[in-house]
Amino acid sequence: xxxxxxxxxxxxxxxxxxCTPQPQAIEYGADYCDNCRMTIVDQKxxxxxxxxxxxxxxxxxxxxMVDYIQQSDKVDFALILVNDFTxxxxxxxxxxxxxxxxxxxxxxxxxFLSAFHSAEEAKRWQAEKEGKLYNWEELQAYLSQ
Amino acid sequence: xxxxxxxxxxxxxxxxxxxxxxxxxxxIQIANPGDEIIIQAGLYNESNIIVDKKLKIRGVGMxxxxxxxxxxxxxxxxxxxxIEGLEFRNAGRSHIKDLAAxxxxxxxxxxxxxxxxINSFFGIYIENGKHGLIEGNVLTGKAINEMSAxxxxxxxxxxxLVIRHNICxxxxxxxxxxxxxxxxxxxxxxxxxxxxxxxxMFSNDDSYTCNVFSNNGAGVAxxxxxxxxxxxxxxxxxxxxxxxxxxxxEIYDAEIQYNIFQHNTxxxxxxxxTRLNYKYNVFKRNGWAVQMSGGCLDNVFTQNNFxxxxxxxxxxxxxxxxxxxxxxxxxxxxYDLDKDGQGDVxxxxxxxxxxxxxQSPESIVLLRSFFIDLLNFSEKVSPxxxxxxxxxxxxxxQAII
Numbered sequence: 001x002x003x004x005x006x007x008x009x010x011x012x013x014x015x016x017x018x019c020t021p022q023p024q025a026i027e028y029g030a031d032y033c034d035n036c037r038m039t040i041v042d043q044k045x046x047x048x049x050x051x052x053x054x055x056x057x058x059x060x061x062x063x064x065m066v067d068y069i070q071q072s073d074k075v076d077f078a079l080i081l082v083n084d085f086t087x088x089x090x091x092x093x094x095x096x097x098x099x100x101x102x103x104x105x106x107x108x109x110x111x112f113l114s115a116f117h118s119a120e121e122a123k124r125w126q127a128e129k130e131g132k133l134y135n136w137e138e139l140q141a142y143l144s145q
Numbered sequence: 146x147x148x149x150x151x152x153x154x155x156x157x158x159x160x161x162x163x164x165x166x167x168x169x170x171x172x173i174q175i176a177n178p179g180d181e182i183i184i185q186a187g188l189y190n191e192s193n194i195i196v197d198k199k200l201k202i203r204g205v206g207m208x209x210x211x212x213x214x215x216x217x218x219x220x221x222x223x224x225x226x227x228i229e230g231l232e233f234r235n236a237g238r239s240h241i242k243d244l245a246a247x248x249x250x251x252x253x254x255x256x257x258x259x260x261x262x263i264n265s266f267f268g269i270y271i272e273n274g275k276h277g278l279i280e281g282n283v284l285t286g287k288a289i290n291e292m293s294a295x296x297x298x299x300x301x302x303x304x305x306l307v308i309r310h311n312i313c314x315x316x317x318x319x320x321x322x323x324x325x326x327x328x329x330x331x332x333x334x335x336x337x338x339x340x341x342x343x344x345x346m347f348s349n350d351d352s353y354t355c356n357v358f359s360n361n362g363a364g365v366a367x368x369x370x371x372x373x374x375x376x377x378x379x380x381x382x383x384x385x386x387x388x389x390x391x392x393x394x395e396i397y398d399a400e401i402q403y404n405i406f407q408h409n410t411x412x413x414x415x416x417x418x419t420r421l422n423y424k425y426n427v428f429k430r431n432g433w434a435v436q437m438s439g440g441c442l443d444n445v446f447t448q449n450n451f452x453x454x455x456x457x458x459x460x461x462x463x464x465x466x467x468x469x470x471x472x473x474x475x476x477x478x479x480y481d482l483d484k485d486g487q488g489d490v491x492x493x494x495x496x497x498x499x500x501x502x503x504q505s506p507e508s509i510v511l512l513r514s515f516f517i518d519l520l521n522f523s524e525k526v527s528p529x530x531x532x533x534x535x536x537x538x539x540x541x542x543q544a545i546i
Binding site for chain 2: 028029032036037038039041109110
């Protein structure tokens with residue numbers, strides 16, 4: 001009886017974790033961008049989308065991910081992740097980030113766009129390198145022009 | 146007395162291992178603008194040389210500048226600098242900065258010719274420059290993977306460059322252009338690079354002629370540019386999952402003529418590219434000759450030879466107003482009864498099997514099977530799945546020589 005319960009419980013956990021979308025690690029130098037097909041090498045600017053079904057789309061630059069979102073007819077993205085500029089290859093939630101568009105910080109696809117998880121870091125880099133700060137919604141509005 | 150001397154009486158300053166002057170930086174310091182510095186053969190362990198005057202720096206017998214992996218070798222901060230006949234070895238590398246063997250920093254009218262670059266991270270780096278000539282250089286890197294390699298010739302924000310007769314090997318990208326306009330890239334050989342033989346973005350009004358791009362890890366990828374000419378180039382031996390003879394992404398108003406695309410996984414991949422004319426090209430023995438996806442309009446393919454490719458054409462975009470009339474397709478099985486050199490029945494270049502393949506790449510194992518031939522044949526007889534309007538109305542009976 002106890003065994004059955006344990007079995008059902010562990011099966012339940014298994015099913016639950018299988019269905020929860022997880023971010024997939026980006027293999028730099030091997031994976032390629034699902035928008036522009038260039039190999040992902042820049043650890044400060046890569047980004048990732050995970051759908052509710054768990055499929056991960058990887059991008060070599062944040063501007064590529066925004067372009068992909070705007071061009072695709074899917075709306076059910078469970079996770080929208082970007083690399084924090086100050087901590088390369090650490091994927092963080094885009095909605096919690098500040099985005100800096102600065103002519104002095106290039107990004108792989110000419111968007112000059114970088115993401116910062118910490119608002120102080122974002123302001124510090126903006127002071128040093130000039131540019132304008134956006135949050136995720138403002139960024140999407142700006143880039144859709 | 147000095148004032149009576151004509152200003153443009155240029156001196157010649159000589160540098161050699163056994164002369165009083167053995168350092169190029171010293172020679173530059175004592176030189177006047179307009180002088181010539183002649184460097185005799187020998188080994189000069191010098192780096193971080195700043196060229197801050199208009200000078201002609203010329204090597205005799207290929208003198209070697211070895212940075213021993215420390216810093217850039219030459220940084221040019223003046224207009225009208227001429228660098229010729231030198232060998233640059235072992236320039237420094239860094240994960241944070243893009244270190245180059247020779248960098249032109251916001252300057253114009255430069256010439257970098259007939260030099261050799263061995264084991265650089267970035268070879269020649271043009272950082273904001275106009276009216277420059279990069280000619281006859283040989284750049285051999287030691288790139289192992291994309292992450293730890295720089296580009297052989299890297300140009301960022303430039304105008305009116307001529308890049309010709311260079312050989313670029315074993316770097317990340319052979320020739321990389323970003324925001325480079327009104328330039329001519331011709332007669333270069335770019336091969337065995339880890340990523341792209343040629344990569345340009347946001348670079349308009351450029352022409353690429355008579356280059357060879359072969360055996361590069363990802364082929365050639367060009368993006369977001371307008372009014373491009375690509376003539377008489379060869380794109381060959383680019384194999385792999387993400388390798389393209391030529392990837393054209395968001396390219397507008399281009400002429401792609403007289404090129405050879407051979408032995409590539411995909412000859413040309415088109416994405417979002419509009420108003421391109423493809424004429425007199427040869428697609429030979431590629432996996433796919435042409436893959437078209439994602440909103441490509443007004444592309445005209447005519448007078449091309451499609452010879453023995455596994456699959457000639459796949460079209461993935463929903464809208465199609467591209468034309469494919471007047472090409473030679475080795476797969477064409479029609480007839481020409483009125484002997485006008487054109488087939489009497491239109492040719493449908495898209496096979497149903499190529500759609501199956503793009504949806505599930507594993508079905509490649511069925512490639513030469515009878516079942517697939519049957520599938521393609523029945524689709525040819527009455528097209529149901531493949532686009533109705535993708536056809537060649539005047540398929541040529543003979544290949545164009």
